[in-house]
Amino acid sequence: MIRxxxxxxxxxxxxxxxxxxxxxxxxxxxxxxxxxxPKYDLLIELDGDYWxxxxxxxxxxxxxxxxxxxxxxxxxxxxxxxxxxxxRIWASELTNTNAVKFxxxxxIKQTLEKKCHKLN
Numbered sequence: 753m754i755r756x757x758x759x760x761x762x763x764x765x766x767x768x769x770x771x772x773x774x775x776x777x778x779x780x781x782x783x784x785x786x787x788x789x790p791k792y793d794l795l796i797e798l799d800g801d802y803w804x805x806x807x808x809x810x811x812x813x814x815x816x817x818x819x820x821x822x823x824x825x826x827x828x829x830x831x832x833x834x835x836x837x838x839x840r841i842w843a844s845e846l847t848n849t850n851a852v853k854f855x856x857x858x859x860i861k862q863t864l865e866k867k868c869h870k871l872n
Contacts, residue, residue: 759843760786763798766849770856780834783827792863795831795838796856798846799824806842837863 756764756776767774767787778788778795787796801809804824805817813821824840831838839859845852 756786757798757800757843759800759846760798762846763787763796763841763852766846766852767856770853772856780830780836783830785827785831785838789860792860793836794859794863795836797824797827797838797840798843799840800843804842806844809844 760776764774764776764787767789772789773791774796775788775790776786778785785795786798788794789796799806803816804820805813810817828838837859839856841852841855845855
């Protein structure tokens with residue numbers, strides 16, 4: 753089993769409070785994504801600022817951050833070719849839960865608008 757971070761647990765609680773059903777540690781071709789919301793076919797990755805090299809905090813990436821960056825880009829591509837929407841959230845963003853809620857709701861809204869557009 754994949755271990756989860758405190759930040760992931762905080763995001764899981766936030767999604768639950770929002771009434772959003774989700775799955776944790778969703779697997780696509782050998783890569784785990786932190787969250788998957790099946791109703792909207794939406795993946796969410798919660799990126800640790802240090803480990804994933806948040807450019808707002810780290811101008812130059814070290815080896816670990818560079819390696820994570822390559823993995824992140826691969827996961828972005830993997831989600832895209834599997835026709836899944838991927839939302840990335842920095843762990844530091846969790847300090848403003850309203851902004852995170854807005855970001856999630858906005859992604860869901862865009863997904864619904866695209867589905868409605870395809871029906872017309």
